[in-house]
Amino acid sequence: MVFTSKYCPYCRAFEKVVERLMGELNGTVEFEVVDVDEKRELAEKYEVLMLPTLVLADGDEVLGGFMGFADYKTAREAILEQISAFLKPDYKN
Incomplete structure (x- = not known):
């Protein structure tokens, strides 16, 4: 969730970075953009303290994430590193 x-x-x-990642990581990672003004309770559930914040979750289990703006390369590397335990080893390239 973003x-x-x-x-x-x-x-x-x-959000532009996320749009690019959605195209590239389609099928591996699903992105949901959440407006904290509309879904405050969800932001509280995930303890969002800064915007933007990306939360990587599998169901209710938080796998990782990061707070603050990240460029495409940084965001992609962080996402793949944090979910690498759940991916096939050959996908990381």
């Missing part, structure tokens, strides 16, 4: 707000300029920029 927690954002329509009032956050970094969130708008990060």
Whole structure:
């Protein structure tokens, strides 16, 4: 999940990064963009303290994530590193 707000300029920029990642990681990672102003209870559940925040979860189990803006390369590397235990080893390239 990607927690954002329509009032956050970094969130708008990060959503473009997420769109690119959605195309590349389709089938491996599913992204849901969550506006914290509309789903405050979900943001509280995942203890979102900063925007944007990316939470990697498998069901209710949090696998990882990060807070703050990240460029495409940094975000991709962080996501793949954190979920590598759940991926086939040859996908990491």
